[in-house]
Amino acid sequence: MDIEHTGRAEDAALDAYSRVVTGVAARVLPSVAALSVRTARGAGAGSAVVIGPDGLLLTSAHVVQGARDGSAAFGDGTETGFRVVGADPLSDLAVLRAERATVEPVELGDADRLRIGQLVVAVGNPMGLAGSVTAGVVSGLGRSLPARDGRVTRLIEDVIQTDAALNPGNSGGALADSAGRVVGVNTAVAGYGLGLAVPVNATTRQIIADLTADGRVRRAWLGVAGVPVPLPPEITARTGQRRGLRVVEVVPGSPAGTAGLYLDDVIVAAGGRPVQDGQGLQRLMLGPSIGARLPVTVLRRGAFVDVIAVPTELGR
Secondary structure (H helix, E strand, O other): OHHHHHHHHHHHHHHHHHHHHHHHHHHHHHHEEEEEEEEOOEEEEEEEEEOOOOOEEEEOHHHOOOOOEEEEEOOOOOEEEEEEEEEEOOOOEEEEEEOOOOOOOOEEOOHHHOOOOOEEEEEEOOOOOOOEEEEEEEEEEEEEEEEEEOOEEEEEEEEEEEOOOOOOOOOOOEEEEOOOEEEEEEEEEEEOOEEEEEEOOHHHHHHHHHHHHHOOOOEEEOOEEEEEEEOOHHHHHHHOOOEEEEEEEEOOOOHHHHHOOOOOOEEEEEOOEEOOOHHHHHOOOEHHHOOOOEEEEEEEOOEEEEEEEOOEEOOO
């Protein structure tokens, strides 16, 4: 009797799991396109997700690297040309615009709310597979993925690691939660049975907005480098923060130098947000920070000191 009851419970659980996955597929797959591009290096393919009612699509920057345009095909047989509005290799995101109206856009979620063990579904539309759906769980959060644009290298933060298998051509496709909200853009295979996705969160939304409006992402520059260090126990007790960023380099004449940041200062907050590592500071260095007053709180010889920095535009 116990075995029979257990069997029924397992069947019910599997049925529920199946309903979730099929529901997400039904909701997201129609809005995922198969991309075909051609560059000087040859033909390429990938996936993209419709994010706007006016034919706006989101994909991985490496999928359209070196391309100005291409074609997008949907599961219902619809095909359209597209042009690349803007690509940002440092976040591995690109925005495309279809030549004509496409299917309904997906709903974007918030990857910052994901938890390890949470069910996710990877949806792509690689050429020749007529749509690809795999399911798994979030197996890691907070990972970083190196990205390079010319001489500039940065880390894509808070990358989502999942065991939902990624098929060839799935880059640029959607990673969705159980409600069908897109919380990531599939970007790379991390190893056997693992995949990575760029998170959809407030930072990503700002990047998408910049690419859509300007065709590029404007980044701010502070002119400081640091290493994470543990904070003294009494500071942790007061603030609840365990780490800060010790300043190991200040570029002469930079916004950080002008503001009065010094070697061995420990940055604990910037813009009203805790800073525990370089990525925490990097997260603030997007377009809106350029030319704006940025309050920075540092720990200097055991005392808190507040300075005001005004970041300038990187590369300008």
